[in-house]
Amino acid sequence: MEKTYETHAMWSHYFLRDKFFGYIRTTSQCEGINSLIRFYVNRKNTLIDFMHNLDRALKEYRNNELITDFKSQCSEPVMITSLEVYERSASCYFTRNIFKEIRNEIQRARALNIKVLSTTLDKVEFSVTTLGDPAKDRRVEVDRSKNMFSCSCKLFESRGIPCSHIFCAMKFENIIEFLDSLIYKKWTKNAKNEFISTEMPVNDDVERVLKF
Known part of the structure; x- marks a missing residue:
């Protein structure tokens, strides 16, 4: 029990609030992939069947991604x-x-109420409470010079x-206006543009292209 408590910073939600996990919680991502592959693959498949069915599963994944991007x-x-x-x-x-x-x-x-707690030069600290539940207090700090926001809930x-x-x-x-400091590039519509390009040099190495 003592050893478990010593490592609580690695699993306790309180200590992980400011760590980015990209909406992956516990094993939900693996479970989602397993449920999709299970629809195409079973224990009776031969190795050839397995490869064909796995390819079909990947095509569905990519098709769903294309539909989502289109929308x-x-x-x-x-x-x-x-x-x-x-x-x-x-x-x-x-x-x-x-x-x-x-x-x-x-x-x-x-449904939130807000009041100013302190003001120093370009920085302001707010207290934000829920209507009907003033005991639940969140602190929001604003740096007006840098257009930076930070909240004690650590959702961002x-x-x-x-x-x-x-x-x-x-x-x-x-x-x-939506500030640049509040736009996480990974979630934007154009997030792939920096990583995927249809332009390839004419004299590029064929093997390297195939691996890519």
């Missing part, structure tokens, strides 16, 4: 919150699935999306 790039979601300026801005930057997560945080911001650090408390502070500061 993100070529369609616009319906605005449903009262903070439409943030919602519309988020829809321009983020993929559809991440946009839905951010929209939930924008909706939650409507752990998931890469701004929390409802930050949106509440943005509304109080009358910031109507």
Whole structure:
């Protein structure tokens, strides 16, 4: 028990709030892949069958990704919150699935109260509480000179999306544009552009291209 407690910083949620895991929780990612492959592969398959079926599973994965990318790039979601300026801005930057997560945080911001705790030069500290539950207090720090926001809930650090408390502070500061410091590039529509290119040099090594 003592040894387990000594390593609590490696598994305790409190110590992992500021660590980014990209929405992967426990074994959920592996379980999702296993459930898909199980649909195509079973113990009676020969090695050839296994390779063909695995290829079909990968094609479905890639097809689903193409469909998701198409929806993100070529369609616009319906605005449903009262903070439409943030919602519309988020829809321009983020993929559809991440946009839905951010929209939930924008909706939650409507039920929050905010007050200024301290002001020093370009920095402001806010106390953000939930309507009807003032005991649940979150602290939001704003650096006006750098347009940087940080919240004690650490949602942005752990998931890469701004929390409802930050949106509440943005509304109080009358910031109507989505700040670059709040855009996690991994979740944007154009995240692949830096890594995937259709342009290849003419004299490039064929073997290296095939491996890629």
